[in-house]
Each structure stands twice: as structure tokens, then as C-alpha cells.
Amino acid sequence: MTTPLEPCNNLAMRTLRVFTFALCCVWLWTGASTARAQEASEQAAAQALFDEGMRLFNEAQYPAACEKFEASLAQVSAMGTRGKLAECYEKIGRSASSWAAYREVAVLAKRAGQPDRERVATERAARLEATLSLSLIHISEPTRPTRASRM
Numbered sequence: 001m002t003t004p005l006e007p008c009n010n011l012a013m014r015t016l017r018v019f020t021f022a023l024c025c026v027w028l029w030t031g032a033s034t035a036r037a038q039e040a041s042e043q044a045a046a047q048a049l050f051d052e053g054m055r056l057f058n059e060a061q062y063p064a065a066c067e068k069f070e071a072s073l074a075q076v077s078a079m080g081t082r083g084k085l086a087e088c089y090e091k092i093g094r095s096a097s098s099w100a101a102y103r104e105v106a107v108l109a110k111r112a113g114q115p116d117r118e119r120v121a122t123e124r125a126a127r128l129e130a131t132l133s134l135s136l137i138h139i140s141e142p143t144r145p146t147r148a149s150r151m
Contacts, residue, residue, distance in 0.1 A: 046075035053084065062091040079108045083121060090128065099128040 053068030069085040072078070086101030102125035109118035 042075050046072045050081050062088055079105055095128050095131055099125050
């Protein structure tokens with residue numbers, strides 16, 4: 001009998017090793033196929049949600065459209081969907097959310113080498129930034145830390 005460290009001369013043992021290797025390859029291939037199928041399924045679901053969002057947006061049903069775009073982004077993060085969501089937020093008066101989304105699109109577009117999309121998103125974010133209310137909190141003296149206690 002051979003030990004695990006000794007060379008295997010037994011035909012049955014070599015056959016078992018080849019079979020095990022083949023089984024592992026099939027298992028890995030099947031797992032990759034499942035992952036691709038799941039990814040394709042998520043892409044399809046995201047696209048369907050985006051398409052529904054566009055239909056609602058074109059019908060000026062902005063709150064419902066925003067929900068569809070948000071759901072699409074939850075499935076698959078896509079720059080175009082994020083840009084449309086920013087526009088949708090703007091339509092329903094969520095200026096700060098729209099501003100933040102446009103800024104994200106600008107960053108993503110820059111990374112993707114899409115200067116036109118980056119420029120448009122940056123311009124829209126800048127236009128919105130002028131309308132945002134900002135608060136500045138100034139603390140004149142440092143405060144002592146307090147500890148909460150249970151009663």
C-alpha cells in the first residue's frame with residue numbers, strides 16, 4: 001500500500017485521481033455557468049425595471065419612475081440608470097439627492113473615459129448646488145464629553 005506522499009503506481013488509484021480531477025473541473029464549470037446565469041438574470045431584471053421607469057418618466061409619473069430606477073440600481077449598478085435617477089429626483093424636488101447622484105455619475109464617467117457624460121453630470125450638479133441650502137455649525141468652545149447612563 002502506498003502512502004499519500006509516495007508515487008501512485010496502482011492503476012485504480014490513478015483512475016480515481018483523474019476522476020476526482022474531472023469532477024472538480026465539472027463542478028467549477030457548473031458554478032461559473034450558474035453565476036453567469038444569475039448575472040444575466042439580474043441584468044434582465046434591472047433592464048426591465050429601467051424600461052418601466054423610462055415609461056413612467058415619459059408619462060411624467062416621476063415618483064413611480066424614481067422607484068423603478070432605484071430598484072434597477074439595486075439589481076445592477078449602471079451609470080445611465082444613476083443619471084436618469086438623478087434627473088428623476090430633480091423632477092420631484094429632491095435636489096440634494098439629485099445633486100449627489102449627478103456627482104456620482106460625473107466620477108463614474110471620468111473613470112470610464114466618457115468626457116461628454118462627465119461634463120453634463122458636472123454641469124447639472126453645479127446648477128443644483130446653487131439651489132441647495134447649506135448649514136454651517138460653528139462651535140466656539142470644545143465641549144466636555146458626556147456619558148449617558150441608564151436609570
